[in-house]
Amino acid sequence: MTSVLTLENIVKTFPHHRRVFTAVDDVSLNIQEGTVYGLVGESGSGKSTLARCAMQLMRTTSGRAIFEGQDLGMLAPKALRTVRSRMGIVLQNPVAALNPRMTIGASVAEPLRTHTSLKGQPLQARINTLLDEVGLGAEHAHRLPHQLSGGQCQRVGIARALATSPRLLILDEPTSALDVSVQAQILNLLQDLQQQKGLTYLLISHDLDVVRYLSDEVAVMRAGKIVESGPAEQIFANPSHDYTRKLLEAAPGHGQPGIADSHTFNTQGSD
Numbered sequence: 001m002t003s004v005l006t007l008e009n010i011v012k013t014f015p016h017h018r019r020v021f022t023a024v025d026d027v028s029l030n031i032q033e034g035t036v037y038g039l040v041g042e043s044g045s046g047k048s049t050l051a052r053c054a055m056q057l058m059r060t061t062s063g064r065a066i067f068e069g070q071d072l073g074m075l076a077p078k079a080l081r082t083v084r085s086r087m088g089i090v091l092q093n094p095v096a097a098l099n100p101r102m103t104i105g106a107s108v109a110e111p112l113r114t115h116t117s118l119k120g121q122p123l124q125a126r127i128n129t130l131l132d133e134v135g136l137g138a139e140h141a142h143r144l145p146h147q148l149s150g151g152q153c154q155r156v157g158i159a160r161a162l163a164t165s166p167r168l169l170i171l172d173e174p175t176s177a178l179d180v181s182v183q184a185q186i187l188n189l190l191q192d193l194q195q196q197k198g199l200t201y202l203l204i205s206h207d208l209d210v211v212r213y214l215s216d217e218v219a220v221m222r223a224g225k226i227v228e229s230g231p232a233e234q235i236f237a238n239p240s241h242d243y244t245r246k247l248l249e250a251a252p253g254h255g256q257p258g259i260a261d262s263h264t265f266n267t268q269g270s271d
């Protein structure tokens with residue numbers, strides 16, 4: 001197995017009332033090629049901060065983020081930008097993530113213009129392919145974000161993340177802002193794309209059902225630390241940490257099958 005992303009002893013502190021607040025406290029993890037690594041934990045546990053450190057969108061206080069064998073902290077800004085084009089990120093609020101005055105086509109074109117030399121017809125063709133891959137059509141390219149539903153905007157967010165053919169996608173609460181019926185469709189899309197393209201995901205969610213549905217490995221984060229990690233079936237069937245047990249008990253689907261085989265999520269609805 002090949003490691004795509006390895007985090008080694010990541011620490012991230014922020015100044016806080018003349019003291020130091022440790023948002024990420026010595027986190028190490030390893031994500032293997034073609035797998036989904038689920039990171040679960042309550043609000044404020046440091047999940048998004050860890051994701052930003054993993055992409056070096058913010059400097060880590062200490063520790064190393066190694067992507068495809070390269071220590072990202074050692075790279076000059078230009079080299080870091082190039083490496084980052086192989087890491088896509090999808091954020092929670094799909095509507096806010098898009099420029100309201102930019103057409104969908106222009107939004108999808110943006111990463112292509114930055115990272116590739118595509119222009120004219122080949123650029124248009126690539127935009128259409130990306131829209132098609134996320135279940136949208138060429139007709140959406142001329143629309144503005146407010147003319148799309150939340151689910152459709154998240155599809156655009158995924159198309160943007162896929163534009164540079166990344167190997168790793170970091171999905172930070174990709175369905176949290178969506179209606180329940182739409183969540184399942186987006187999760188199914190993410191699952192199909194992962195399988196078709198052999199992608200590697202770091203999937204962040206406070207929702208255990210979401211993590212359970214997609215993940216091969218799961219890590220449970222609490223107050224900046226990973227308190228438990230292992231194969232998904234093992235964590236869900238036999239949580240060894242008290243905190244994980246409490247999270248499982250508090251989950252809405254507690255005692256129920258996961259999203260995949262439950263009828264709580266209507267996969268037929270339209271987004």
Ligand SMILES: Nc1ncnc2c1ncn2[C@@H]1O[C@H](COP(=O)(O)OP(=O)(O)OP(=O)(O)O)[C@@H](O)[C@H]1O
Nearest residue numbers: 014015023041042043044045046047048049050206
């Ligand atoms: N730029 C910053 N400056 C100061 N404190 C920050 C900053 N970013 C995050 N924090 C703090 O770090 C902690 C972890 O935040 P983070 O956003 O990583 O949590 P999270 O697990 O992603 O939560 P959520 O589930 O709500 O998204 C929080 O207490 C937050 O207030």
Ligand SMILES: [Mg+2]
Nearest residue numbers: 047048049172
């Ligand atoms: Mg977050």
